[in-house]
Structure formats: structure tokens, C-alpha cells
Amino acid sequence: MTDAAPDRQPLLGYHHLRYHVGNAKQAAHYYRTAFGFTPIAYSGPETGNRESASWVLAQGDVRLVLTAGLLPGHQVTDQQHQHGDGVQDISFAVPDVDAAFEYALAGGAKPVTEPHEISDEHGTARLATIASYGDTVHTFVDASGYTGPFLPGHRAVGDTGKLGGLKPLWTVPEGQGIGITNIDHIVCNVPLHEMNLWTEFYQRVLGLTQLVHYDDETVGTKYTSMMSKVVWDGTGKIKLNVNEPAQGKSLSQIQEYLNYYGTSGVQHIAFATEDITRTVAAMREGGVRFMRVPETYYDEVRARADVDALGLDLETLAGLYVLFDQDEDGYLLQLFTEPAQDRPTLFYEVIERHGTRGFGLNNFKALFQAIEREQAARGNL
Numbered sequence: 001m002t003d004a005a006p007d008r009q010p011l012l013g014y015h016h017l018r019y020h021v022g023n024a025k026q027a028a029h030y031y032r033t034a035f036g037f038t039p040i041a042y043s044g045p046e047t048g049n050r051e052s053a054s055w056v057l058a059q060g061d062v063r064l065v066l067t068a069g070l071l072p073g074h075q076v077t078d079q080q081h082q083h084g085d086g087v088q089d090i091s092f093a094v095p096d097v098d099a100a101f102e103y104a105l106a107g108g109a110k111p112v113t114e115p116h117e118i119s120d121e122h123g124t125a126r127l128a129t130i131a132s133y134g135d136t137v138h139t140f141v142d143a144s145g146y147t148g149p150f151l152p153g154h155r156a157v158g159d160t161g162k163l164g165g166l167k168p169l170w171t172v173p174e175g176q177g178i179g180i181t182n183i184d185h186i187v188c189n190v191p192l193h194e195m196n197l198w199t200e201f202y203q204r205v206l207g208l209t210q211l212v213h214y215d216d217e218t219v220g221t222k223y224t225s226m227m228s229k230v231v232w233d234g235t236g237k238i239k240l241n242v243n244e245p246a247q248g249k250s251l252s253q254i255q256e257y258l259n260y261y262g263t264s265g266v267q268h269i270a271f272a273t274e275d276i277t278r279t280v281a282a283m284r285e286g287g288v289r290f291m292r293v294p295e296t297y298y299d300e301v302r303a304r305a306d307v308d309a310l311g312l313d314l315e316t317l318a319g320l321y322v323l324f325d326q327d328e329d330g331y332l333l334q335l336f337t338e339p340a341q342d343r344p345t346l347f348y349e350v351i352e353r354h355g356t357r358g359f360g361l362n363n364f365k366a367l368f369q370a371i372e373r374e375q376a377a378r379g380n381l
Contacts, residue, residue, distance in 0.1 A: 008207025009103050011092045013237045014183050015141040016056070016063035016150075017269070018089035020080040024068035027085065028055035030340075031064060034286035035271075035348075036178035038162075041154035042169055045070070049153065052076050056150045060181040062271065063150070065089075079135055084343040087266035089129070090186060091139040092206075092238070100140040101128040107204030112137050122148030130205070133190055133198050134264035138206075178282035184270040184351050185230070185239035185359070189257045191264065195244035198264075199229045202240055208233055211357065226254050230359065241359070243267065260343045268336070270349035276333045277313075279350050280320045288348075289338040292321050304362070305331070310354075323363040330355020334363065 069077030
């Protein structure tokens with residue numbers, strides 16, 4: 001498929017990620033204490049919302065919205081019951097919601113919510129939503145005319161000094177930021193033979209283009225393998241990875257995810273940082289568990305890269321199990337958490353980039369082996 005025309009879908013970046021969770025209040029506490037996010041807004045019965053409760057958390061340019069259903073039979077309650085905690089909406093900031101929605105529908109997207117306005121005393125925002133893989137949706141948001149803490153219908157919480165003098169509904173301790181700056185990329189898992197379907201969907205509907213393609217010969221072990229394509233907006237603000245399982249000797253990590261989530265969905269979110277040792281150390285202190293690679297991995301790093309010339313402290317990186325990869329454009333440091341909930345579904349990546357646009361190709365084998373050890377412990381390998 002050829003690149004989209006120059007006037008393709010104008011995405012300004014991610015606006016927020018909405019999760020469906022079993023208990024939004026407790027989830028907010030976890031992401032505050034373990035990931036350093038600060039609660040900034042709330043919607044629930046106290047604000048006139050009788051069916052769901054949402055906590056909005058912020059760090060850097062990242063906004064997480066944790067939503068729980070309050071009644072049996074509510075869509076949020078039912079989806080969380082089916083999938084467990086997970087990301088339901090990857091929302092994009094756009095300059096013109098109507099134009100974005102029309103572009104998406106012209107590319108074959110199915111509408112979920114037509115363009116509409118929501119308002120409160122702080123102004124007006126315009127939104128529209130389209131369907132994507134599984135139960136995941138994408139909401140287009142134009143909040144340029146809104147001055148509140150998040151979107152209309154949400155009340156400020158937390159320190160008034162950090163919210164422009166807004167009167168908070170409650171005082172909530174702020175998170176001790178750990179250096180997360182933005183979302184580097186978002187990865188979804190889809191069933192076998194659907195990777196091309198969804199990458200082509202993103203090219204038609206969001207105007208994205210292909211950045212890289214990994215086949216099962218490139219990313220695999222003797223037990224499990226996958227295929228992956230990455231589409232992006234050409235600037236790096238939006239990068240969406242689509243994985244599908246490939247044939248292996250046992251249950252692949254992708255298929256394990258699909259079995260437990262029940263459909264296609266977001267596998268992991270990569271948070272960018274400018275100091276991965278600080279970020280990872282703080283997350284460990286907050287109780288986050290990470291995948292671990294064998295000690296011999298760092299011998300292999302020294303054999304393939306001059307880490308001293310790059311000014312890297314390999315001993316510190318090894319102590320935190322941070323992974324290293326390098327290509328002709330630069331290098332990156334990365335690390336992956338264990339699943340962030342009881343089901344082996346959503347997990348996180350922390351990544352520090354120095355020039356490269358890659359995703360750690362040389363680390364895939366070590367990562368897969370670490371994931372396979374966890375699968376074996378669960379009896380799924």
C-alpha cells in the first residue's frame with residue numbers, strides 16, 4: 001500500500017487512554033504509588049454521573065482515565081467482567097473532530113458515537129468515537145476550547161496550586177513523578193491472519209504509514225513466535241504496533257493474551273523517559289515487578305556494543321535488568337514489567353531513546369524467554 005496523501009488525518013497526539021477497571025479508586029491508588037501519576041480529575045456520583053466512576057491521572061504528557069461501572073449490566077461493568085482490567089479507548093487529540101470522523105468513515109471505520117459537544121462551566125469540548133479491534137475504540141477529541149482539569153463532567157481533585165486555582169472536589173496526594181514524559185508506542189494483539197487487516201485499517205482510517213515489519217523468523221524462540229507491524233504518523237507522536245501469533249511448539253505469548261482477554265486488545269504501553277535508571281528504580285520501589293533476563297545477557301551486550309564509548313554504566317543497568325539495543329541510528333534502553341493485573345494481559349514498557357526508531361529487535365529473544373518462564377509458572381507453556 002502506498003503512503004497516504006499529504007493531507008492525511010491530522011493527529012496532534014494521544015489525548016488520553018481510558019481503562020475499564022473493576023475498582024477505579026483502587027486502580028488510581030496503584031498508578032499513583034507505583035507509577036508516580038498524579039490524580040487531577042474525577043467523575044462519578046458526586047459530579048452527577050450515576051452509572052460509572054472515573055479517575056484521571058497525569059504525568060508528563062500522559063493522561064490515564066480509569067473507569068469502573070457502578071451498576072450490573074452497564075457496558076463498563078460487562079466489558080471489565082469479560083476482559084479484566086484493560087485499555088478500552090485510545091483517544092487522539094485532533095484540530096477538527098468532524099473532519100477526523102469523516103476521514104475515518106471514508107476509510108471504512110465503523111461509527112460508535114457521532115460528533116457531539118459536551119460542556120460545563122469551564123467551556124466546551126467536541127468528541128466522536130469509532131470502533132477498532134476487539135472492544136477497543138478510538139475517540140477524536142478537540143478540547144481547545146476547554147479550560148477545566150480534563151474534559152467537561154469531571155471535577156478537579158488534588159492540589160489547587162497545580163490546577164490553576166480550580167477548586168478541588170477532594171484533596172488527593174499527588175504522585176511523586178518518576179520521569180515518564182510521554183507515550184512512546186502502544187502495542188495490540190490480534191488473532192492469526194489479522195495483523196495486515198488492522199495495519200491497513202490504520203493506514204486508511206488514521207492516515208498512518210508502515211514504519212517496520214518483523215516476521216516470525218525474526219522474532220521467535222523454539223517455543224513461541226509472533227509477527228508484528230508498526231504504523232506511525234511520520235513524526236513519532238503516534239506509533240501503533242500490531243502483533244499476531246505465529247506457529248510455534250507451544251502456546252505463544254500472543255495467544256495466551258487473547259485467551260485471557262477474550263478478544264483483541266492492548267497488550268502493552270511503552271512509557272518514554274529521559275532517565276530509565278531513575279524511572280525503573282522508582283517503579284521497583286513502588287512495587288512494580290519486571291521481567292528478568294539471564295546474567296549472561298550483559299556479556300552478550302558487551303560483545304556487540306561499545307557501551308563505554310556510549311557512556312553507559314552497564315553495572316547499574318544490569319542491576320536493574322535494563323535491556324540495551326543499538327542500530328545505525330542510535331541506541332535505546334528498555335525494560336518490561338510483568339502483567340499489571342491478575343490476568344496475564346496488559347503490561348508496560350519503559351523506554352529511553354537515543355536516536356533510534358527501533359523497538360529493541362536484539363532483545364526480543366531474551367524478552368520472549370523471560371515471558372516463557374512466566375508462562376511456564378502459570379502452566380501455560
